[in-house]
Amino acid sequence: MDKLTDAVVFSKTHHIDFEKAVTKPILERLARQLIQDIGRPLSHNGIIVGHIKVLVKLSDEEFLFVSITRLDQVDFKMSSHWTTGLDNKYSSIKLDINVLIFGHSEEAIEKVVDGSLANLRRDSMCQDCTN
Known part of the structure; x- marks a missing residue:
């Protein structure tokens, strides 16, 4: 699946x-890096x-939503909490990762996410790193 007409949904x-x-x-820095690492x-x-x-x-009230459609533009939405x-x-988090992409197989996406x-x-x- 390499055609830009074939979409795959990975969740x-x-x-x-x-x-x-x-x-x-x-966590915000790590989330930015994660989504760009997946996207690149x-x-x-x-x-x-x-x-x-x-x-x-972090909880039902504390969450950060990150999305990307261009590598140079990462969008953040935060809950009020x-x-x-x-x-x-925090010693643990839950990540829901959703990818809808054209031109890549589910296996390729999973390898990139992992x-x-x-x-x-x-x-x-x-934690003191800046990139």
Whole structure:
């Protein structure tokens, strides 16, 4: 499936446990990196032919919704509870990852998502990193 006329929908929930607890600002940085890591190999000239969405949940009231259709433009929407307790630390999150993309197989998408999640786990250990 390499044609831009064939769409694939990939949707999966992941529970992530961090070795080192993270704050909401760090989660925002990690979510940006995650969605861009997923999008980069699936894009065509920096454009996602479809969309990628990630819901980062701490609880039913505390969540961050991240979406991307262009690699250079990541959109964030936060629940009202997300903006409080920015210094609180969290040792786990739930991620709902949804990808609707043209020109890639489900297996290829899953491989990209799994690699991107491995990067997220690794990068969560480097809380002072800026990229």
